[in-house]
Amino acid sequence: MASAFVVGDTFRNKVTELLEKSDSSLPQRLREELEETLAKPEPKTLSFSTARKLRKWLQDKGHPFYLHELLEESSLHLPEVLKPPRNPELVARLEKIKAKLANEEYNRITRNVNTQDINRSGTLADFGQQMRSVKALVLTIFNFLVTVVAAFACSYMGSQYLFTDTAARVIAAVIAASVVGLAELYVLVRTMEGELGEP
Structure with missing residues (x-):
């Protein structure tokens, strides 16, 4: 002052x-x-x-x-303000708390890192597991497409007994294929949720 x-x-x-x-x-x-x-x-x-x-x-x-x-x-x-010397015990406690917080932050960041997965990366077992997941995905997509095309074909062929006009038959087949496709998507999503462990 x-x-x-x-x-x-x-x-x-x-x-x-x-x-x-x-x-x-x-x-x-x-x-x-x-x-x-x-x-x-x-x-x-x-x-x-x-x-x-x-x-x-x-x-x-x-x-x-x-x-x-x-x-x-x-x-x-304005006289120069002299800062009192810091208490060494307080400084030591602050350093300890800083180190603890830094360690907790590091653990939080690296929580989902698995060192065993890092060491095993590139092995034949990983390649086989990846191929199985790709194969399952390709089969699922192929199954979806076959189901939708088959529903369209069956509806188109079966609608000849109801409609004589080709445009009406195509519209009926598209509606039937869309309903089957949506039902297939619903089942696929529910299956994937089950695999991920979600209710």
């Missing part, structure tokens, strides 16, 4: 003139404080209490200049 001014050249010049005047009736204590302020090495600081005494004396004597004019080029002196 500020408790002094860093005085500028205006203050130095005016106070020097004031101190040199032999007829000035400066109180002895105020004179000593002002001389001590001017004798300080740079930066020269003027305490607030001395500034108050000087302002009061200037007001009482009716001098033609005011304190704010004296302090025109001055600034507040």
